[in-house]
Amino acid sequence: MSIAKRPNPLFRNLNAKIAALPMIATTLLVFLGCSIWTVIYSFSKSRALSLNEFVGFAQYERLFRTSRWLISMENIVIYGVLSLLISFVIGFILAALIDQKIRFEDTFRTIYLYPFALSFIVTGIVWQWILNPSLGIQETVRSWGFENFTFDLIANRGTVLYALLIAGIWQGTGFVMVLMLAGIRGVDREIWNAARVDGIPVWKTYLFVIVPMMRGVMVTTLVIVAAGIVKLYDLVVAMTQGGPGIASEVPAKYVYDFMFARANVGQALAASTVMLTTVLIILIPWVYLEYGKKKAQR
Amino acid sequence: MTVEPYEITQTKPSKSFAIEPSGAKPLRRFNPTRIMLYSVLLVAAVYYLLPLYVMMMTSLKGLPEIRLGNIFAPPVEITFAPWAKAWDTACTGLYCEGLKVGFWNSVKITIPSVVMSITIASVNGYALSNWKFKGSEVFFTILIFGSFIPYQVMLYPLVIVTRELGIFGSLQGVIFIHTIFGMPILTLLFRNYFAALPEELFKAARVDGAGFWGIFLKVLVPMSAPIFVVAVILQVTGIWNDFLFGVIFSGVKNFPMTVQLNNIVNTTQGVKEYNVNMAATLLTGAVPLAVYFFSGRFFVRGVAAGAVKG
Numbered sequence: 188m189s190i191a192k193r194p195n196p197l198f199r200n201l202n203a204k205i206a207a208l209p210m211i212a213t214t215l216l217v218f219l220g221c222s223i224w225t226v227i228y229s230f231s232k233s234r235a236l237s238l239n240e241f242v243g244f245a246q247y248e249r250l251f252r253t254s255r256w257l258i259s260m261e262n263i264v265i266y267g268v269l270s271l272l273i274s275f276v277i278g279f280i281l282a283a284l285i286d287q288k289i290r291f292e293d294t295f296r297t298i299y300l301y302p303f304a305l306s307f308i309v310t311g312i313v314w315q316w317i318l319n320p321s322l323g324i325q326e327t328v329r330s331w332g333f334e335n336f337t338f339d340l341i342a343n344r345g346t347v348l349y350a351l352l353i354a355g356i357w358q359g360t361g362f363v364m365v366l367m368l369a370g371i372r373g374v375d376r377e378i379w380n381a382a383r384v385d386g387i388p389v390w391k392t393y394l395f396v397i398v399p400m401m402r403g404v405m406v407t408t409l410v411i412v413a414a415g416i417v418k419l420y421d422l423v424v425a426m427t428q429g430g431p432g433i434a435s436e437v438p439a440k441y442v443y444d445f446m447f448a449r450a451n452v453g454q455a456l457a458a459s460t461v462m463l464t465t466v467l468i469i470l471i472p473w474v475y476l477e478y479g480k481k482k483a484q485r
Numbered sequence: 486m487t488v489e490p491y492e493i494t495q496t497k498p499s500k501s502f503a504i505e506p507s508g509a510k511p512l513r514r515f516n517p518t519r520i521m522l523y524s525v526l527l528v529a530a531v532y533y534l535l536p537l538y539v540m541m542m543t544s545l546k547g548l549p550e551i552r553l554g555n556i557f558a559p560p561v562e563i564t565f566a567p568w569a570k571a572w573d574t575a576c577t578g579l580y581c582e583g584l585k586v587g588f589w590n591s592v593k594i595t596i597p598s599v600v601m602s603i604t605i606a607s608v609n610g611y612a613l614s615n616w617k618f619k620g621s622e623v624f625f626t627i628l629i630f631g632s633f634i635p636y637q638v639m640l641y642p643l644v645i646v647t648r649e650l651g652i653f654g655s656l657q658g659v660i661f662i663h664t665i666f667g668m669p670i671l672t673l674l675f676r677n678y679f680a681a682l683p684e685e686l687f688k689a690a691r692v693d694g695a696g697f698w699g700i701f702l703k704v705l706v707p708m709s710a711p712i713f714v715v716a717v718i719l720q721v722t723g724i725w726n727d728f729l730f731g732v733i734f735s736g737v738k739n740f741p742m743t744v745q746l747n748n749i750v751n752t753t754q755g756v757k758e759y760n761v762n763m764a765a766t767l768l769t770g771a772v773p774l775a776v777y778f779f780s781g782r783f784f785v786r787g788v789a790a791g792a793v794k795g
Contacts, residue, residue, distance in 0.1 A: 202697035203616030210609040218631030221642035304777035306726030313536040326554035414633040421728040442637040459637040
């Protein structure tokens with residue numbers, strides 16, 4: 188009389204588990220582990236690497252007393268809001284125009300999207316050159332006879348952010364456009380017939396019928412683009428190095444500089460924890476919506 | 486019973502990119518609205534193409550001509566000297582060996598990173614789509630949402646980890662990091678692709694006695710060429726364009742092309758040679774641009790994959 192041993196459930200489907208090991212390790216050790224580590228040690232005193240003295244919120248207090256950090260936060264908020272707004276409006280308009288059964292659709296699309304294949308370093312350097320006040324657009328237009336023409340966004344504390352914006356929009360709008368186009372074309376074509384029968388103008392149909400129906404694509408695009416904006420770093424390094432002065436500093440650069448250039452790790456960890464919190468504030472409502480919806484459907 | 490050879494050329498995401506336009510009813514060929522439409526599209530195209538044009542023109546001019554101050558004017562006298570200098574002798578702060586060093590470093594970083602990350606992610610995606618186990622979806626969900634965490638948050642612990650492993654500041658170090666951070670998007674890509682394949686295929690292979698690895702290598706991989714192409718394109722452009730990981734994890738000797746480009750252009754000493762800078766910028770952008778222009782729709786599928794959930 189033998190009782191067949193039940194296989195240990197841990198070893199069931201063993202190959203798949205082994206195959207998924209890199210993924211499991213990445214999620215547990217990197218995404219969860221490293222993030223938690225950063226949050227914990229953001230409460231430590233450390234300047235270099237003996238991280239064992241905990242000092243409560245001291246790093247955060249210092250962080251929010253530092254004008255460079257405050258400027259960084261303000262910059263990323265202004266940049267983020269404007270960049271989202273502009274890239275969504277332009278991206279959607281371009282997608283709607285391309286959707287008009289135009290000729291050379293592929294050519295136009297290729298042109299609008301190519302900057303997205305370039306790195307932020309390349310983007311930043313090109314626009315630094317074009318916006319260069321002494322030899323770029325400003326000087327060119329002046330040489331055409333408009334002596335008082337001024338276009339020196341990049342050289343002024345008050346406007347350097349808009350210079351970054353021009354470059355960022357140039358690089359990223361094509362991506363928004365591609366997703367919007369996918370969204371527009373994903374809408375049932377019957378809608379168009381119905382709208383035509385009702386005599387609704389085309390632009391109204393886009394704005395009041397198609398846009399609301401694209402909610403899913405919109406929200407996903409928003410989350411992806413917004414998460415990208417929080418990471419903004421390379422573009423600033425290549426284009427302005429945070430200048431003039433500290434006028435175009437951003438949080439990601441603050442973290443990098445304190446971590447590697449100034450060896451003030453505790454400060455950097457506190458700053459990155461604030462970044463993490465920001466992303467979670469964007470992310471959690473989205474996750475909640477997505478999963479709440481799926482559960483409701485079941 | 487014969488199983489029809491399925492035509493597997495599409496993943497779910499690409500459906501929405503079908504060529505068929507489905508928008509408003511086409512208007513008559515040439516009326517004011519139509520002309521307006523094309524004008525707007527052309528103006529936009531000029532804005533997008535302008536930087537490429539300016540880069541090209543500037544890189545072919547001599548410095549005296551640049552100082553005249555018209556960035557849009559084509560060169561009076563075409564010179565390729567800036568290109569030669571950018572490639573061969575431009576100074577990156579410490580030494581003057583040009584961008585070629587960075588180019589080869591980028592090659593040495595990109596190829597192994599692409600191979601590693603795709604190998605691992607394709608197996609992951611396969612396990613997740615065909616061999617779900619308890620908790621596999623949970624890990625996958627964390628992986629996807631983890632990809633939204635700013636890299637800065639995980640940077641320092643990873644520096645410690647790579648230092649402990651003895652690979653900080655080396656090619657292996659940066660390859661390791663690229664493999665980790667390529668995982669979410671690639672796993673998503675492969676999981677969705679494999680999940681969209683007909684299940685009979687998988688069942689038939691199991692009946693024939695193929696195991697986990699057998700099915701993957703002999704059945705799925707041979708029929709998944711398109712998705713591997715998409716993944717390669719996505720990774721080559723992404724890794725080539727990376728700056729942050731390169732500057733931190735690869736070490737001065739192995740700085741990739743983007744880091745070297747930035748060092749050449751934003752170096753404070755000496756005369757600013759705008760023509761050399763622009764040639765260097767074009768050289769750095771050349772690889773992803775070539776990939777983009779030759780791959781067309783595959784690139785679009787790659788960048789859209791993250792947005793269209795499966």
